[in-house]
Amino acid sequence: MDGTVLIADDDRTIRTVLTQALTRAGCRVHATGSLAQLSKWVEEGRGDLVITDVMMPDGNGIDRIPAIREARPDLPVIVISAQNTIVTAIRATEAEAFEYLPKPFDLPDLMNKAGRALSRRPRKSDPAPDAVAAPRDSADPAMPLIGHAPAMQALFRMVARVLNADLPVLIAGEPGVGKSTIARSFHELSDRRDLGLAVLTSADASEQAISAAAEKARGGTIVIENPAGFDAAAQARLIGLIEALESGPNRASAPRIVATAGPDPQADVAAGRLRSDLYYRLAGVMVAVPPLRARIDDILPLARHLLARAASQGLPERDLADDAAALLRAHPFPGNVRELENMMRRLALTAGGPVITGAELREVLSQQGVSRAPAMIPGSTAPGETAGPAASARPGIGASLSESVEAHLQRYFDLHGEGLPPPGLYERILHEVERPLLQVSLDATGGNQLRCADLLGINRNTLRKKLTELNIEVTRRRKLM
Template sequence: MDGTILLADDDRTIRTVLTQALTRAGCRVHATGSLQQLLRWAEEGRGDLVVTDVMMPDGNGLDLVPAIAKARPGLPVIVISAQNSIVTAIRATEAAVFDYLPKPFDLPDLMVRVRAGLSARPRAEMPPSAAPAPAPDPAAALIGHAPVMQALFRTVARVVNTDLAVILAGEPGTGRSTLAQALHDLSARRGAALVRLTAADAEESFAARMAEARGGTLLIEDPAGWAAAAQSRLAGLIEAGAGADRAPRLLATTGPAPEEDAASGTLRPDLYYRLAGMTLMVPPLRARLDDLPALVPLLLGRAGHGGFTLSGEALAALRAHPFPGNLRELENILRRLALTAATTTIQAAEVAAALDGAPVRRTTPPAAAGRLSDSVEQHLQRYFDLHGHDLPPPGLYDRVLNEIERPLIQIALDACGGNQLRCAELLGINRNTLRKKVNDLNIEVTRRRRVM
């Protein structure tokens, strides 16, 4: 390789390693821990390629890209970042960087990308985005350093602001609905509604629901599980509305093999081809176990248990589990552990007991059969007893209510076959209230939901 590299990273070790590797490859390197110094070098005309971190002491590397492009049109920029989220990948794409690489990365991989950047023709400056990238929504956060997740993020970044219909395929519990929410929230359509269409919606309401989604996004949940008549009705409405003013963007969740569903007739082929502008495969948790160290605190915090951590041995015990229920199973296990752990540092034995389904050892006699309040009292008393002379972490009221509400709604929906109207009547709440809780709690609703 031949060229001058402008390198910016606040980690001195990374600067040293990359400087040595690039120098051995034949490049000249100017390295700094400051974004302002990097910009000055670019403005002075130095460098043939930029390699920059995102989070720096004096700013955000992605925010600097437009200034570099203005000073040096066509200067390739490679972004490296430990912020391994879908938002970072989308912002890198919007900033028209030459390439994006998550940390930690393989040095040979970076060298290949540097070589490609030095060999590339000058790149035309891309127009700025119509609107600044939105702040990430913790409720829809998607993170992942695993290669399968980074590949997914790169594809999402390319399609997020298109009108292409997208199928989100994967096993139950992998986060397909969360990804759909992110595709909406991170797109130019985020000012309009994301409307969910499920098997529980009557065929007569399809047109109204599609009208509600005008200018926004229509998420069709598990259409392969719908009755044939409902699939036919939906396919006809989609065809009739194609090209209409402010037609909604179509997203659909399916199982891991939508092509096979279409071939077998479980999913009507005419509906499948209207939805499959692109298929995004959402990987199972067992394919991305390297993400567990980041996923565990995220899910604990989202459930209101941010004060809890896992020991190294406890994390290793989790990693050995196959997770047939994917992220949903992981989240339920972590919620249960946060309520039953002896301290705020969860240990391997506690994880093993939770994974094995071991019975909880009670400190008081079992509750009388048939009285829910007695069972809850016994469980809460054990939770307090496990903390000895200390009190549990603050926020107990909301944590306990959250623990009860989610399984109550899930079990009630299962009992009603996914029919939200019947479920709302069973629970004694308004249907709109139920729909909001289903969305807020990220509960996936299908005609025949699987209980993990």
Template sequence: MDGTVLIADDDRTIRTVLTKALTRAGCRVHATGSLAQLVRWVEESRPDLVITDVVMPDGNGIDLIPALHRARPDLPVIVISAQNTIVTAVRAQGANAFDYLPKPFDLPELMARARAALERRGRARPAADAPAGSDEVAGADPAMPLVGRAPSMQALFRLVARLLDADLPVLIAGEAGSGRSTLARSLHELSARRDAPLIRLSPADSSEAAFARARAAGDSGGTLLVEDPAGFDAGGQARLSALLEALADAPQPPRVLSTMGPDPRAALAEGRLRSDLYWRLAGAVLDVPALRERIDDIPALARHLLARAAVQGLPKRGLGDDAAAALRAHAFPGNVRELENMMSRLALTAQGPEITPAEVNAALAEAGPQRRTTPAPHPAPRAAVAPPTAKTDQGGVTHLSEAVEAQLRRYFDLHGEDLPPAGLYDRVLAEIERPLIELTLAATGGNQLRAADLLGINRNTLRKKVTTLNIGVTRPRRLM
């Protein structure tokens, strides 16, 4: 690498590490803990790259980017921040930052992005890349629980920033409680449409009056959110498809968002969702990861939710590292919604200013035996309902029906006063069907004829289910 790099960060360790790494790579580096000094350097010299933190003693690094670009329109700026929220990512994108990286970052990744920025120096990003109205994003609600530095969440934040003011319909896929509705609300409230209404349409309210409200979105230029389109009956899906076609020709077409389960393509393949409706909704697909797939985010997210609870009037509580470690051991089948409810209860019931590990463990015991002893090396498959765990009585007899009933009861409880999304019967059967077929195939060494006989179903039926459920079938190797 070659070029002059300016670093602004109030953490001396980060300045030292970046200075040494970039110097070894061949760059000329100047580092400061002051944004004022950074501005002077940009105005007095011709740097090739700026790397800046967001929260600094004398200002905000993102707010400074427009001034840096006025002095040097072609200057790439990489933002690094410990504020790993969707608002930070959107603001960095809106300020026309070259890139955004959450702290703590991997040094090789930052070096790779610095190299890319230096290779593109002299070529300013077009102003069209900045979301319309992005100067107002700073006033957006920072309490939305879209927090995380996991790679999957950071990739999601970047996609949201790019799609913020696009007219493309967006389908948000994920498990119940993972944050689909919150993400949809963010796409509306952080966009240029924030002053227009957000109108929801769901299977629970698919009356003529609800469709009339949805049609009104075409006159307001707002956002139409379709919740669980696969949950509408055949007639409702036909009306929904016709509505979307009519709204596309409206004077001020609304932004169309939709939320579905973790595998929208399965609903399409199984015939639960009309193909024309799917393609009207899935201009872009955003996958929201389950909480168990980003367990390292749990401590920061839990503290964020405690801070939000305090703003809402609950007692202000802290969360120590030991208590946070106890949270990480829980599988959280209800995802962020379950964690949010748990932190609200702990904020209300904790005996001191800091929630103790014992209080966390007591809350987890009430939640049930969804425990993780060691982090899984690969994310567990996403599920609309957590897989049933058999339990054993004192005589050692396993009662699968009781375990299934307990899991379903917890699933209903997680929705509070609301009902779960429609289609529960098929989802529950699918949750039992997949592990049953997988275990049977494993027991028969991948022999589908023997597996079909053991299951008591036709071999062609088994093949179809293996394909539909995307089950991998492997036969054991013969040892010579």
């Protein structure tokens, strides 16, 4: 790898790590914690690649990209950000960033992308942006579109790529994952946002309602909620609507069609619930929304985001105790993000103090009838529990650790019925085992990393590396040295 890289990040540790890695790879590096200094270097003609954070003390890294492209059209920019939202991904794409990576990023992945950016030939045809897009500082408040998990980042990139395309979009996923919110984001974050938005559901799919929706959404967007739930006559009317929009005299002002569906719309076609000719008219672009159980690392950030939003709406301010956080991560969330949102609002109202305890969360889970306790020592009971039917479902006294793990894995497979869990199970399970092992060991050693590393039989540098990789939250008791 050859070239000069300009790094702008207010985190000294990230600047140091990137500088060392890029220098070892053969690059020359200039690093700063200031966007003003970065702009000065760019204007002086320095650098073959820029790597910049978004939120900086003196501005927003994405907002600087148009000026960088105007001054140096061939200078690629890689954006890194801890703001793992759909809006960040869309804004980075609109600003024509070479790549966008969420924090904490995978260093080999970033190095690979930096290598590609440095090796590409200058493209003189790269257009300078005609105008700076209006800032979009937040997504639809109905349900937070945030997530660091690879599945969500892939979704954000897909939405950003097709946001302003004229193709119809079909958004598939389980109930409660946020399909309707994403459908609306295709309108509210796109160039059509100042035009009409209409929503069609099976409850009102008469010919008059469909005609009214087409008129209301002229030039804007029509969202069709679960067309497989429409009766045959209504599906035929939808086909007629789409054909009229595509070939009618007003096709220049035709609204975009965005539809939502269950996790497997082709199964709806096979079962006769969804007409195949309607499916193919809707599925210009397929967007799959992952269930919450496939993005476990997003659960706690989402929960805290929802608690903060509840507080902004007048409910008491709350946070999560460590045992409550562990329970949330272990819960299967059959209702996905909607279930999590309802749970956090309820706890914001009913918790006895500013910190939600594991016992309070366990009570809410038990009332919902879908409680799932985290893995425990075989034969033990959770605090506040007595042995009973729920306890008997766990491995009994004398069961080995292997038997306990097998029982929990079998339950995880059973949750998916006749289907299989999402791909990547091996790494996901190892990740799930490693995190609590480190957390419990740190607690047992009072947060002393030297003693913890000795207990685990690994060196201290390895422990620190794993704490960073697993994004284990730093507290006063558990502090990175």
